Amino acid sequence: MTGCVRMSVLMLALGSSLIGLHAAAQTAATAPHTRGDISGDWQGTLQVDHPLRLVARFAKADKGFTGKMYSIDQGGQGFSASAITVDASTVKFTIEVIGGTYEGTLSADGNSIAGNWLQGPNPVPLTLVRATKETAWEIPPVAPPPKLMAADADPSFEVATIKPNDTGATGMQGLTVNGRNFQTRASSLGDLISFAYEVQSKQIVGAPDWVYHDRYDIAAVPDVDGAPNPAQIRLMIKKLLKDRFKLTFHQDKKELSAYVLTVAKSGSKVKETELQGSLPGINIRPSPKGLTLIIRNGQIADFTGFLQILVLDRPVVDHTALPAKYDFSVTFTPDDSQFNGHPPPLPAKTDAAESAPNLFEAMQQQLGWKLEAEKTPVDVMAIDHVEKPSAN
Missing domain, CATH: 2.40.128 (Lipocalin)
Known part of the structure; x- marks a missing residue:
């Protein structure tokens, strides 16, 4: 597949704060x-x-x-x-x-x-x-990473509850894995297909409108012990789509506009992660100048996958050849074509805060990366059959 989604939507709740208020x-x-x-x-x-x-x-x-x-x-x-x-x-x-x-x-x-x-x-x-010697707080030891699911495991969701989300949400509100507990909020079937099969929505063809408009809350638990890795999470979602949504499809090719991500001549400015664990974290929140997208313990594919599922209107292809996991953030001002026309709320403008640049300029200035449009043949998923989810 041309699309590059990894655990890209494994994100903290929108607007959440690691440290308090x-x-x-x-x-x-x-x-x-x-x-x-x-x-x-x-x-x-x-x-x-x-x-x-x-x-x-x-x-x-x-x-x-x-x-x-x-x-x-x-x-x-x-x-x-x-x-x-x-x-x-x-x-x-x-x-x-x-x-x-x-x-x-x-x-x-x-x-x-x-x-x-x-x-x-x-x-x-x-x-x-x-702090003094007498008043200093003790810093606790770093907790060990969670026990991982066996790498050769072939997991399914043992229990999965699917409920309609009627909040009026226009985009996925979160996809998280906490130990063995999987949860997603306000996800459309299109979101889940994009995530599981690593494709952008324009790579899904022949689907009925409800695939993109109907939204669901899903809670599920794997049938294998241990925390799953990204590939195992995608596998379990694929099985869920086949079992509960009766999804079938075939592969095809179509010429589409895509964005190609490369390292700018100035060089990449991101740093390798300080964190442990197999899963990345992605959070997007308002900042005084616009929106800040934060990646923790993430590969470049996690970043490009998040962009093509939730931010941009076309596939994103990674040509950076950056192999590690990274911690970085980028602050930008979205335009009308991004977030399907429904970006997270922006902060009120003040005289002291200048607006952040657009995403493309912000990435080059802050990350040392270039994102450029290019038309190219890409793999697509042609939907043969799909149904609204079966009852729990």
């Missing part, structure tokens, strides 16, 4: 430090439904500082900080993997930073306090 300041009585020296551990608390403790750990480097942030109530995984600057009393840093930034003012004694955490359209107050 409200801040609570802390205070600590420690000795003054050299002005501008932020090396050491800093602590602050955010709250969603319950407090989440954050630890920012900085160390001196040849030029400036290196750092990591830990959300210790969510595990011991550290996320690298970049763009760490201390300019007079202003401290800034970015956590690229979760699309978060922080900016604050260093106190006169160098023991606290009062500022704002930004991981979405609205800034949230957050005060970080320098």
Whole structure:
């Protein structure tokens, strides 16, 4: 198949935040430090439904500082900080993997930073306090990755519940795998075919309209122990489509417009992942300048697959030859042709925030990749028969 969907729609819920939404300041009585020296551990608390403790750990480097942030109530995984600057009393840093930034003012004694955490359209107050030996929070060990399903397993869904989604959603709201539990919300049959068979919607021909318009919530559990890999998840969905939707089709070829992804002359700017696990995470959320698409532990095929299923109106072909798994994000302003004309809500414009560039410019500037249109023969799925799902 020309389409390149892997676990590309295995994403966090739209607009969700790894770290919370409200801040609570802390205070600590420690000795003054050299002005501008932020090396050491800093602590602050955010709250969603319950407090989440954050630890920012900085160390001196040849030029400036290196750092990591830990959300210790969510595990011991550290996320690298970049763009760490201390300019007079202003401290800034970015956590690229979760699309978060922080900016604050260093106190006169160098023991606290009062500022704002930004991981979405609205800034949230957050005060970080320098930790001492007595006050420092313990960072827990990183949890081991989940037990994986045997690589040679041939799984099916042992139990699968399919319910109509009548919320009025115009696009898939999520496709997740948590251990052995598979769930998707507001997915059309077209979405599931695209994901399972690694094709874009224009590569599906001869399907009735309801395939794209009717939406379903599906919850399912495999009949084999262990967390499935991407290929096994696609296999289980294929079997579900055949069993419950009576899907049959044959292969054909058709000349279509496609997007070809290559590395720009300036070179790729993305970094290999810091995360463990076999599955990627994809999240898209509003930001002050537009929409930010975040990839965690993802291959290039995960990214191109997400683009061709949910963002763009044609197949995306990967010609980058980038082999690893990566953590990266790109912020862009969508146009009317993207997200099937229904993009996620954009933040209200302010005078201070300039709009992000379009997707194509943003990818070249921020990722070092080029996405260009090209007409080429591609494989298509010609639908022979399909039915609305059988009862649970």
